[in-house]
Amino acid sequence: MGGTARRRLEAAILAVIVVGVAIVPLTHSRLLLYNFTITPIYAMVVISLNIVLGTAGQVSFAQTTFMAIGGYGSALLTTRLGFNPWLALAASAVLALATAEIIGRPLLRLRGHYLAMATFALALGTNSFVTAATPLTNGSIGISGVPALAIGGLSFDDPVNFYALCWIMCALAMAVYALLVRSHIGRAWRALATGQDIAATLGIDVTHYKVLAFAIGAVIASLAGSLYVEYTSFVGPDLYDIGIVLNILLMLFIGGRGSHVGPVIGAALLTLAPQLLAGLERYQNLVFFIFLLLLILIWPAGLFGRVRDSGPLETMLPAWMRRRRREAGP
Amino acid sequence: MNQAAHLRVERIAVRYGRIDALHPISFDAAPGSLTLVLGPNGAGKTTLVKALAGAVPLRAGRVLLGGGDISWVPAHRRVRRGIALVPEGRGRLPGLSVRDNLVLGWHAAARDRRASRGDDLAAALDLFPALKQRLDQDCSTLSGGEMQMLAIARALLAKPVVLLLDEPSLGLAPLAVARVYEALAKLVAGGLSMVLVEQKAVPLRSSQESTIVLQNGRVVFQESRRPTSEELAALYLGERAA
Numbered sequence: 001m002g003g004t005a006r007r008r009l010e011a012a013i014l015a016v017i018v019v020g021v022a023i024v025p026l027t028h029s030r031l032l033l034y035n036f037t038i039t040p041i042y043a044m045v046v047i048s049l050n051i052v053l054g055t056a057g058q059v060s061f062a063q064t065t066f067m068a069i070g071g072y073g074s075a076l077l078t079t080r081l082g083f084n085p086w087l088a089l090a091a092s093a094v095l096a097l098a099t100a101e102i103i104g105r106p107l108l109r110l111r112g113h114y115l116a117m118a119t120f121a122l123a124l125g126t127n128s129f130v131t132a133a134t135p136l137t138n139g140s141i142g143i144s145g146v147p148a149l150a151i152g153g154l155s156f157d158d159p160v161n162f163y164a165l166c167w168i169m170c171a172l173a174m175a176v177y178a179l180l181v182r183s184h185i186g187r188a189w190r191a192l193a194t195g196q197d198i199a200a201t202l203g204i205d206v207t208h209y210k211v212l213a214f215a216i217g218a219v220i221a222s223l224a225g226s227l228y229v230e231y232t233s234f235v236g237p238d239l240y241d242i243g244i245v246l247n248i249l250l251m252l253f254i255g256g257r258g259s260h261v262g263p264v265i266g267a268a269l270l271t272l273a274p275q276l277l278a279g280l281e282r283y284q285n286l287v288f289f290i291f292l293l294l295l296i297l298i299w300p301a302g303l304f305g306r307v308r309d310s311g312p313l314e315t316m317l318p319a320w321m322r323r324r325r326r327e328a329g330p
Numbered sequence: 331m332n333q334a335a336h337l338r339v340e341r342i343a344v345r346y347g348r349i350d351a352l353h354p355i356s357f358d359a360a361p362g363s364l365t366l367v368l369g370p371n372g373a374g375k376t377t378l379v380k381a382l383a384g385a386v387p388l389r390a391g392r393v394l395l396g397g398g399d400i401s402w403v404p405a406h407r408r409v410r411r412g413i414a415l416v417p418e419g420r421g422r423l424p425g426l427s428v429r430d431n432l433v434l435g436w437h438a439a440a441r442d443r444r445a446s447r448g449d450d451l452a453a454a455l456d457l458f459p460a461l462k463q464r465l466d467q468d469c470s471t472l473s474g475g476e477m478q479m480l481a482i483a484r485a486l487l488a489k490p491v492v493l494l495l496d497e498p499s500l501g502l503a504p505l506a507v508a509r510v511y512e513a514l515a516k517l518v519a520g521g522l523s524m525v526l527v528e529q530k531a532v533p534l535r536s537s538q539e540s541t542i543v544l545q546n547g548r549v550v551f552q553e554s555r556r557p558t559s560e561e562l563a564a565l566y567l568g569e570r571a572a
Binding site: 184187188190191193194195197198199200201202203204205206258 | 383384385404405406407409410414415417421422423424425426430433434435437438439484488
């Protein structure tokens with residue numbers, strides 16, 4: 001599949017998403033509406049990881065840290081300081097941006113496994129911090145009663161309105177991603193992802209572009225974190241635990257790194273998986289992980305990722321079977 | 331001639347941990363000159379060009395370009411000053427198209443030295459017409475020779491005054507080597523200063539040329555003439571026996 005075919009497929013999937021998003025409120029199913037409100041929120045986090053990992057090639061587990069800044073920022077600023085929810089959302093995003101700039105510079109000098117370990121520690125540390133810092137965060141009980149967003153008379157307390165808002169924000173994040181990857185910034189990110197030293201000799205300030213990816217990702221993840229908390233009116237440490245860290249990573253790897261629609265599909269599949277597999281009861285997780293294993297073997301680059309990563313299926317067969325296949329051929 | 335393009339290397343040395351990868355080395359490269367750096371594997375040739383490109387830090391010495399000290403200028407800013415590197419292994423960037431590679435090179439050039447993107451790309455493709463049909467292909471689909479041409483075209487788009495080439499003939503078929511050297515000859519004739527690293531003697535000639543032979547990080551030969559093949563064999567083997 002060449003570049004053009006991939007673009008056509010992505011455009012077709014995008015059309016399917018748009019139609020799906022329009023149909024869901026018409027079903028009047030509260031469960032469906034809930035799931036498809038959570039989907040764009042997680043999709044935004046996955047898009048932010050797609051910038052950092054999928055495009056700039058920096059393995060980072062830190063997206064939940066920035067979600068937590070958005071979530072706790074919104075909750076604390078509105079409930080304790082009486083901020084307008086929009087202002088709280090924006091202020092949290094600025095805080096996430098500043099945090100990414102400050103911790104990104106030293107952190108992103110690390111490469112590969114070292115960066116992965118350092119950001120993993122950051123994600124675990126975030127969870128521990130919000131659990132332990134009881135006076136600020138109310139510990140594991142969390143903070144409830146976070147007020148909903150509103151524009152003039154239009155309240156996003158209404159589930160359908162909030163649903164629409166989340167998809168608009170997700171569409172904006174997708175547009176930002178699309179614009180960035182097509183620009184010189186995106187080209188520089190892709191270059192440093194595969195050859196950091198080569199990128200430097202091509203005039204690319206490697207640290208600057210890494211921090212840029214990290215910071216843009218932080219803002220998007222923080223906005224998503226705020227939206228989630230505004231939606232459920234609650235924030236607690238469980239929203240940022242290790243399971244979520246892995247889920248976000250899975251959403252990106254299933255959807256496909258470096259793809260435009262992949263994050264949305266990955267987020268939708270993982271959000272819906274518990275319902276889709278509910279009939280299997282205690283075998284639910286087993287079936288899910290078998291599916292995941294097969295997916296990674298067949299499409300290592302994810303459903304909509306770059307195909308060049310995947311090898312021919314034949315190489316997975318044992319040697320004696322491969323020989324037989326060759327004999328059977330012309 | 332243009333003095334801003336004069337590269338002067340003053341007793342630079344590089345150390346990796348506790349190993350001296352490059353003992354003090356000095357040379358001058360005037361515009362239009364060819365500096366040939368020969369030596370066996372592990373002699374310090376790659377370290378030398380990396381040090382000039384700013385990819386490894388200097389332990390001692392200075393690198394001057396047009397009289398200005400650039401020893402502490404990081405790699406990404408040395409490109410704008412006019413030092414471009416064609417790295418060992420051809421600098422493959424899988425996932426990027428041929429066009430992406432060329433545009434990256436164009437972006438690396440100082441603004442006052444480059445023309446419009448279309449004009450500069452067209453000029454680069456005139457030198458390497460084989461790349462024309464491959465513009466929208468992933469560069470990892472190129473043959474070794476094509477990739478080497480792309481790496482050189484990309485470096486040239488950065489409008490260098492000094493071009494560093496690290497073993498451009500390594501692993502290439504004889505025909506591809508001939509094509510690459512044909513293009514390099516045009517560039518030297520065009521007044522570009524070139525520092526060329528190879529393991530073996532090369533067909534490229536210039537009116538102002540010098541040859542440096544490295545062995546275990548030390549200069550064992552530095553003259554304006556080429557060493558004869560007997561001399562070269564003795565230089566390569568001599569140190570090994572010692």
